[in-house]
Amino acid sequence: MQIIASRPIVLTVDDSPENLDFIVALLKNEYSVKVATNGHTALKIAAQEPQPDLILLDIVMPGMDGFEVCRQLKVNRKTSEIPVIFLTSRRELEDEIKGFSLGALDFISKPFRPSVVSARVRTHLELVKEKKKSEALLANILPQKVIKELKETGNSPPQLFEEVSVLFSDLVNFTDASSNIPPGELLEELTGIFSAFDQILQDHGAQRIKTIGDGYLGVCGMLDQISDHADRLVMSALDFIGFLEDRNQTAKHRWQARVGIHTGPVVAGIVGKTRFQYDVFGDTVNVSSRVQSASEPMRVCISCDTQKFLQREYIYEDRGLVDLKGKGLTPLLFVLSEGVV
Helix, strand or coil: CCCCCCCEEEECCCHHHHHHHHHHHHHHHEEEEECCCCCCHHHHHHHHCCCCCCCEEEECCCCHHHHHHHHHHHHHHCCCCCCCEEECCCEEEEEEEEHHHHHCEEEEECCCHHHHHHHHHHHHHHHHHHHHHHHHHHCCCCHHHHHHHHHCEEEEEEEEEEEEEEEEEECHHHHHCCCCHHHHHHHHHHHHHHHHHHHHHHHHEEEEEEEEECCEEEEEEECCCCHHHHHEEEHHHHHHHHHHHHHHHCCCCCCEEEEEEEEEEEEEEECCCCEEEEEEHHHHHHHHHHHHCCCCCCCCEEHHHHHHHHCCCCEEEEEEEEEEEEEEEEEEEEEEEEEEE
């Protein structure tokens, strides 16, 4: 049977061909329907991509019954989130208690009534749709690791990361320019630039933590602990500058950015209890901000601590000693490009 990926996918599991034919005929015009005649096949299909959005699961089947199939679905990390509706001709209280305790969401009684089956499937798929929307929004705010911890324990404690590269960027003369650009147009400008920065970081295996006005904060080597985190951020920063140079050739408003990078330990965790924000803290973050302030328009400035972690060859220009707040005179470098002089 051909599966239409754009439709919600329903897996129906029943050892009765008549019941399977009924479900397929009833749902095929609205949904992509997969079928399995036994529990082992159902478990295999449920774990394959694209995964079902909903499983209709018969309880009484030879070999592995529906209760055991449900139990195995829920203990498998890959299939545990798929909602299950039991199909049954038995409605003893003990069966319902057992089914709900295993993680099922609902029961549909046999013999099937088309209006009931359609309504239950539609209702639960709408809930699945809304849940995915909520999770997508949450994923824009929190890392997947933190979301998983919150789901499993309700808590995500702060964590110390010993070796992280931190990037700060801001737009030159943003305050003056913003007073001459209508608010809606200004927001559109920032959205376009920061969306491009987000994609650049993602392409290099880094991530944005937050924006503050025209300020942009990204990190690498934190949740994915990789040895070339400094290189990835330096390459990202050079691509930031390259993107703006290309954009400025045709854009109505021309923007320039300063970028600073520093490397060291950071603490990361959730700020707030009702309005979550994942943030990073510590001296490394503060120094990165000050290195950015010491940079120049359309240039990437790094600390010597970041240079120590670089594994590629770059062309540098000495920035000289800069008096960084709280650090005193600190040697800094401009990275001009990748390559050897």
